Amino acid sequence: MRHLGLAGFLFAFWLVLSGHYTPMLVAAGAVSAVLCVLAMIRGRVADAEGFPIELLSGAVTYFPWLLREIAKSAWAVTKIILHPNLPISPTMTVVRASQRTSTGVATYANSITLTPGTITVGVNGSELTVHALVSEGALDLEGGAMDRRVSQFEGRA
Structure with missing residues (x-):
C-alpha cells in the first residue's frame, strides 16, 4: 500500500509540475512514477521513513x-x-x-x-x-x- 501511495504522490506531483494533460503525457507521467517506485524498491530506499504515509x-x-x-x-x-x-x-x-x-x-x-x-x-x-x-x-x-x-x-x- 505504501508503494502504491508513493507512486500516486509522484504521479500527482508530476501532473502539477507538468501542466500538460494530453493522454500521451499523462501516460508517460504514470509510467515514470511507477518506474521511480520500482527503482526505489530495488535500491531499498522506499521505506516507512522515506514516505511516512501514516503521518x-x-x-x-x-x-x-x-x-x-x-x-x-x-x-x-x-x-x-x-x-x-x-x-x-x-x-x-x-x-x-x-x-x-x-x-x-x-x-x-x-x-x-x-x-x-x-x-x-x-x-x-x-x-x-x-x-x-x-x-x-x-x-x-x-x-x-x-x-x-x-x-x-x-x-x-
Whole structure:
C-alpha cells in the first residue's frame, strides 16, 4: 500500500509540475512514477521513513500550527532586531525529544530550526542542543509545547 501511495504522490506531483494533460503525457507521467517506485524498491530506499504515509492525518493540524509559530517567532525576532537597544540574550540549552522514531526526532529538530530565533545545533540520541536568540525562546522550548505537538503529529498524543 505504501508503494502504491508513493507512486500516486509522484504521479500527482508530476501532473502539477507538468501542466500538460494530453493522454500521451499523462501516460508517460504514470509510467515514470511507477518506474521511480520500482527503482526505489530495488535500491531499498522506499521505506516507512522515506514516505511516512501514516503521518498524513497529523499533518493536517501540525503544519498550520507550525506556520503560525513561525510567523509569531518571525514577528518577535523582527521586533528585537528593530529595537534600538537590540535586547538579545543568546542562550544554549538542551531539550529532550520524546518522539519514538528518528523521523519524529528529525521533525522536532527541524521545527525548532524553522522557527526564527532558534536553531538546533546538535542531536545526540533524543537530546537536542538548541541555540536561542533570547532566553525566552529557550524557556519556551524547555516548556515542551513544541515537543508535545510533534509527538501528537507523530501519532503519540
